[in-house]
Amino acid sequence: MIQTGDKAPDLLGLDENGKEVRLSDYSGRTVALYFYPKDSTSGCTAQACNLRDNYQALLDAGYQVIGVSVDPAKSHVRFKEKNTLPFPLISDSDHRLVETFGVWAEKSMYGRRYMGTLRTTFIINPEGIVTRIIGPREVRTKDHASQILEYVKS
Numbered sequence: 001m002i003q004t005g006d007k008a009p010d011l012l013g014l015d016e017n018g019k020e021v022r023l024s025d026y027s028g029r030t031v032a033l034y035f036y037p038k039d040s041t042s043g044c045t046a047q048a049c050n051l052r053d054n055y056q057a058l059l060d061a062g063y064q065v066i067g068v069s070v071d072p073a074k075s076h077v078r079f080k081e082k083n084t085l086p087f088p089l090i091s092d093s094d095h096r097l098v099e100t101f102g103v104w105a106e107k108s109m110y111g112r113r114y115m116g117t118l119r120t121t122f123i124i125n126p127e128g129i130v131t132r133i134i135g136p137r138e139v140r141t142k143d144h145a146s147q148i149l150e151y152v153k154s
Contacts, residue, residue, distance in 0.1 A: 001101025008033070012066065013097050015088040016076035023128050026064040029057070030131075032148050034121040035103045039071045039089075040078035047059060047141040048085055054145030055086050061149055068092050070104075076127055103136075110122045121148065 002008060012021045012033070023031060034051070036044045051058070051065050058065055065087040069076075076125040090097065096102035098117050107116040119139045123132040134147055 002100065002122065002130055004130050006130050006132055007128050008122065009097075009100060010128065012051060013068070013090040013092055014073070016073045016080055019088075021066060021088055021090055026126075028062075028126050029064045030037045030062050031103060031124040032063050032065045032121055033068065033101075033124060034065065034119075034144070035062060035098060035101065035117050036119055037117045038069060039075045040082070044069070045079075045083060047119070047139070047144050048079070049083055050142055050144050051087065052083065052085050052150070056147060058145060063148060066090060066099055070095060070098060090117055094113045108138065123148065 005059055008023060010023050012023065015021050034047070036047060038044055047068065055065065067087060068090040070092050073091040076091055079085070080089060092098055095104055101120070101122060103118040103120045104115060105118050106113055118136040120136055121134040121139060121144070122130050125131050140147060
């Protein structure tokens with residue numbers, strides 16, 4: 001489980017087009033690596049669209065946004081196209097990244113228990129160190145970009 005102060009792995013995985021995504025691809029930028037449960041669900045769509053709508057402000061503040069879910073690449077392609085998302089989405093169908101970052105956990109809905117992704121964002125500085133974690137209880141899906149940008153001001 002990755003904690004604040006830990007070095008994040010350089011190789012993150014493959015994006016929706018099968019292209020390798022590495023932290024080192026974004027040299028000099030801070031990465032907002034956000035984990036979300038599922039493409040095309042209401043909360044995940046709200047979060048992705050909020051990041052899309054504020055993408056230029058995030059870029060101007062030195063951030064690169066990268067989304068991660070366990071959905072297959074084909075699902076990511078549809079999700080990106082439907083919502084015009086300008087950032088890469090990593091398909092972590094083997095659960096390597098969600099387990100490394102400690103966001104694959106038991107969840108519960110309507111009394112049913114299941115394994116799933118905890119909505120969490122990791123802020124990773126240009127040296128690859130995790131400097132902030134916005135946890136599942138903190139993430140505001142409809143206002144997530146401002147949560148990331150608030151960190152710049154602090």
